[in-house]
Amino acid sequence: MKVTVNGQTLELEKPVNIEELLVLAKAEQPEYVTVQKNDEFIKREDFAITTVADGDNIEFLYFMGGGAAWD
C-alpha cells in the first residue's frame, strides 16, 4: 500500500491510522502537528481512529506560534 506524506511516497506493509503514520513518517513531536488527509483537516482527537488508505495524500506540519509575551 502506498501513500503520499508531505509529497513523498511512503510504502506501508499494513493499514495504519494517522497516529501510527506520524511515527512511521518520523514526525519529531507528533503531538504538535496539524494534519490534512486529502486536503481535509483531521482533528487531533481523531488521529487514532482515522485510517489511511492506499493512495491517500497526507500532509502534516508543525503548529507555528509564539510571540513577545513573557519576554
Add this chain to the structure above:
Amino acid sequence: MLVLKKSDYDAIVAYAQKHAPLEICGLLGGIIQDGKKQVEQVYFLTNVDKSAEHFSMNPQEQFAAVKDMRRKGVGLLGNFHSHPATPSRPSEEDKRLAYDTGASYLILSLCDREPVLKSFLIDKNKNVTQEELVIL
C-alpha cells in the same frame, strides 16, 4: 548561515510596520546549498491571534504555502514574526512553541528607531543559538 534578499527584508519590515502594534508572521521557502540557506520565497501569513503579544499562523495558509514551495522546488527553511515593542530575541513563549529543530526562527524587532532582524535556531531542549543572517 541564512541569506535573505534585501527586497525581501524590506518587504518584511514594511509588512510589520503596517500591522504594528500587532505581531505579524510568515514562512520562508528556499534552498540549502553547501550549508547556506538561501531564501527564495517569503510567505506572509495571517496572525489568527491578532495580538500585539502573540501569534499563531493560520494552518490553512501554512499548508497552502508549503504546497506552493513544493511546486516551486524549494523547501521550508523557517519562519518569521515581529516583536513590535520588545527586542529581537526568542521569548519564553517563542521557545516553548518552537517544535521544528531544523527551522530558522527570525524575529524582527520594531522597538528601536531602526528595525532589527535576527535569526535563531532552537533545539529540543530549548537552547537558542543565533544564526548568521546575511541580507544581500
